Amino acid sequence: MRRAVRLTLFGLSAVVTAGIAAFVFGEFYNLTAIRQHPLWVFRAIAVGRDTVVALDARDVEVPADFAPSADPEGVALYRKHCAQCHGAPGVAPAEFALGMMPVPSNLVAAARDRPPREIYWFIRFGLKMSGMPAWEMRMSDADMWSLTALVEALPSLSPADYAALAAEVPDRTDALVSVQSEAAETATDTAIGDPERGRIAMQVHACLQCHMIPGLVGKPDLHVGPSLGEAGRRRYIAGVLRNTPENMVRWIMDPQAVDPLSAMPDLGVPEALARDMTAYLYTISGRLPPGRSGTP
Structure with a gap:
């Protein structure tokens, strides 16, 4: 009985898989923007x-x-x-x-x-x-x-x-x-921020457009800017600034002022969020910013 059930489930799975493959690879679903979704897809969404x-x-x-x-x-x-x-x-x-x-x-x-x-x-x-x-x-x-x-x-x-x-x-x-102005109300006198808030800030400021960032899902083989997984451990930021939290904040807020030849644009990141991004970059690199428990 159990064997029959397993065979039935296996057969159904094979049929569903084959159906999806035929639907996608058989060009039954058009991905261009000049063809609308079928009505049933539109309504389901x-x-x-x-x-x-x-x-x-x-x-x-x-x-x-x-x-x-x-x-x-x-x-x-x-x-x-x-x-x-x-x-x-x-x-x-x-x-x-x-x-x-x-x-x-x-x-x-x-x-x-x-x-x-x-x-x-x-x-x-x-x-x-x-x-x-x-x-x-x-x-x-x-x-x-x-x-x-x-x-x-x-x-x-x-x-x-x-x-x-x-x-x-x-x-x-x-x-x-x-x-x-709103972010400035939460600003402090240190470069230490909230890593989780920094992770979200990097997402909504489109950092994934150019960088691979651990903890964020993006294009796995992106080669525009460097991967940021080791950004907190590098000796220099962009090859020109000593790697400190204060300098990381400075770089995030106005990269063109630091290096006019850099392709990294000014994204208008306020100081409080730049501190959060800095905290996240240090955290994912395994090097916590000074002042946090567990700092090497």
């Missing part, structure tokens, strides 16, 4: 996404004074960081977004269908494999709620109203200005 987001967003605490609101500062934030993909009242998305798959949704629909805590969840955490970025550690909490309030107000915002609000604040330097 939507059901799974909405279920998970609804569960996760239950832990989001909506500010007591929250209300849908359209103001110049919120519109300036939205125009700089959201309108390129999602468009705005009377404003088309940027050209690159028109060919994305899936197409970024018009947020009027999101405002009608989702409560504020879910809108905030998407802004803060982003969504894998959709093009939606995570703004955590790159935008202050106040700005994320300001964007949430604007999105919730979009159904009642006319193109003329949007244009008038946008004209009041013609330029927004960057969301990073506010997150730098």
